[in-house]
Amino acid sequence: MVTVNNDQIAIEYIDGVYNKLQQSHSHEPEFLQAVKEIIYSLKPVFAQRPEYMKMSLLERIVEPERVVKFRVAWQDDSGKVQVNRGFRVQYSSAIGPYKGGLRFHPSVNESIVKFLGFEQIFKNSLTGQPIGGAKGGSDFDPKGKSDSEIMRFCQAFMTELHKYIGPHEDVPAGDIGVGAREIGFLFGQYNRIKAAYQPGVITGKLPRFGGSLARKEATGYGTVYFVQEMLKEINESFEGQTVVVSGSGNVSTYAIEKAQQLGATVVACSDSNGFIYDPQGINLDTVKDIKEVRAARIKEYIDVHPHATYTENCNKIWTVKCDIALPCATQNEIDEQSAQLLITNGVKAIGEGANMPSTLEAINIYFKNNVLFAPAKAANAGGVAVSALEMAQNSMRLFWSFEEVDEKLQEIMINIYNNSREAAKEFGHENNLLIGANIAGFIKVADAMIAQGVI
Ligand SMILES: NC(=O)C1=CN([C@@H]2O[C@H](COP(=O)(O)OP(=O)(O)OC[C@H]3O[C@@H](n4cnc5c(N)ncnc54)[C@H](O)[C@@H]3O)[C@@H](O)[C@H]2O)C=CC1
Numbered sequence: 001m002v003t004v005n006n007d008q009i010a011i012e013y014i015d016g017v018y019n020k021l022q023q024s025h026s027h028e029p030e031f032l033q034a035v036k037e038i039i040y041s042l043k044p045v046f047a048q049r050p051e052y053m054k055m056s057l058l059e060r061i062v063e064p065e066r067v068v069k070f071r072v073a074w075q076d077d078s079g080k081v082q083v084n085r086g087f088r089v090q091y092s093s094a095i096g097p098y099k100g101g102l103r104f105h106p107s108v109n110e111s112i113v114k115f116l117g118f119e120q121i122f123k124n125s126l127t128g129q130p131i132g133g134a135k136g137g138s139d140f141d142p143k144g145k146s147d148s149e150i151m152r153f154c155q156a157f158m159t160e161l162h163k164y165i166g167p168h169e170d171v172p173a174g175d176i177g178v179g180a181r182e183i184g185f186l187f188g189q190y191n192r193i194k195a196a197y198q199p200g201v202i203t204g205k206l207p208r209f210g211g212s213l214a215r216k217e218a219t220g221y222g223t224v225y226f227v228q229e230m231l232k233e234i235n236e237s238f239e240g241q242t243v244v245v246s247g248s249g250n251v252s253t254y255a256i257e258k259a260q261q262l263g264a265t266v267v268a269c270s271d272s273n274g275f276i277y278d279p280q281g282i283n284l285d286t287v288k289d290i291k292e293v294r295a296a297r298i299k300e301y302i303d304v305h306p307h308a309t310y311t312e313n314c315n316k317i318w319t320v321k322c323d324i325a326l327p328c329a330t331q332n333e334i335d336e337q338s339a340q341l342l343i344t345n346g347v348k349a350i351g352e353g354a355n356m357p358s359t360l361e362a363i364n365i366y367f368k369n370n371v372l373f374a375p376a377k378a379a380n381a382g383g384v385a386v387s388a389l390e391m392a393q394n395s396m397r398l399f400w401s402f403e404e405v406d407e408k409l410q411e412i413m414i415n416i417y418n419n420s421r422e423a424a425k426e427f428g429h430e431n432n433l434l435i436g437a438n439i440a441g442f443i444k445v446a447d448a449m450i451a452q453g454v455i
């Protein structure tokens with residue numbers, strides 16, 4: 001009886017926090033979606049630990065510690081001055097300096113950076129590394145810009161951002177539209193402004209100036225390592241499986257690479273225009289040449305491999321029959337209909353490499369149909385985990401080999417898997433990795449907040 005009562009109190013508390021947030025943030029749908037997914041899964045925690053409610057932990061954790069919004073003015077190649085909007089949401093510093101990527105994409109707004117920053121708190125906690133949660137970016141579109149334009153934009157962006165970041169304060173990294181080239185320009189400008197060399201201020205740097213080996217591969221490899229653990233539960237592995245990976249950027253490329261190394265056949269990948277299907281298995285060298293070398297469209301794959309097909313609608317990638325689906329492109333790319341199609345086509349496991357790639361309705365379909373589900377904040381945590389290893393190497397002035405970093409990454413992903421599983425079991429939701437990851441990530445931050453007083 002006591003448990004039922006506590007459950008009721010916990011759900012009323014969560015409803016209260018969510019309803020209030022919904023009223024004040026109705027214009028931020030992605031942010032509300034991310035909050036909803038997490039806070040309702042914390043019900044068993046609040047039912048068991050009522051002191052968390054007295055400490056108003058939910059009300060505090062949904063509110064970012066700081067949001068910085070700024071103008072970014074820069075000159076294009078024709079000499080015209082362009083203006084974009086920059087953001088940095090410093091969400092939580094309870095367990096370490098703010099940490100999270102920067103996204104350059106025309107869709108970036110406050111709702112997007114807040115959803116990403118909120119997720120980052122729990123993801124970073126799960127890694128076991130001492131890093132708080134943050135995210136940032138700009139509505140700047142790198143597509144079609146020259147290297148000089150990208151450089152001028154990054155310099156203008158950092159000229160404002162540098163006031164709020166530092167190796168012990170806030171350590172950005174890359175995300176959509178921000179790769180090694182952009183990180184190099186941002187880092188160069190930070191050092192120029194500070195008249196110093198501070199490698200610990202940003203991660204994702206090239207290894208020749210303070211970056212970590214295996215950071216580039218970490219998110220994609222990590223997602224596959226996590227799914228590999230999950231598959232062991234049904235006595236399966238990647239060997240012989242047919243896999244679909246959406247996107248063809250950083251996360252997708254290295255998810256494809258690791259899945260192939262483990263014996264899977266990856267038959268489809270995409271970009272924001274459309275997807276390619278290659279029943280013989282995607283040739284990753286061709287994809288890397290198109291995307292990493294020439295920054296061209298994925299459609300060009302069929303010029304080199306005419307037996308493959310191209311479909312002009314990226315969301316249709318989920319019509320391709322597969323055993324394992326790895327959404328690695330962007331948020332809400334799998335809706336209810338696509339989820340249902342995956343199930344009808346016999347998918348066994350879904351591993352989220354992107355942040356929030358499945359809508360809440362899609363997630364409900366996965367659970368109703370008992371497919372294995374690796375939620376983003378656990379499955380894609382390998383990138384930020386290796387960023388934390390990059391910070392550690394920078395502090396110690398050490399440079400670990402690829403194998404050392406990859407081994408640590410594997411250990412971290414296995415720990416995240418085990419901790420999520422154990423938390424799910426402890427709080428009465430065995431095998432639900434979504435609830436387990438949210439609870440395991442939350443409790444560490446919640447206890448740190450309590451220990452540090454009312455701040
Ligand atoms: N880079 C990292 O270390 C991490 C990235 N992520 C997440 O992974 C996802 C991908 O990020 P990155 O690979 O870094 O970005 P990226 O910029 O390297 O690649 C993004 C790719 O997605 C494609 N794309 C965009 N919208 C699409 C759509 N609707 N359908 C199909 N393809 C689409 C783009 O054409 C591009 O190929 C994002 O959700 C990001 O937040 C998560 C953890 C770490």
Ligand SMILES: O=C(O)CCC(=O)C(=O)O
Pocket residue numbers: 099100101102123171172173174175203355380381383384385387
């Ligand atoms: O490496 C990092 O600091 C951030 C990676 C990131 O933005 C993410 O995990 O979504």
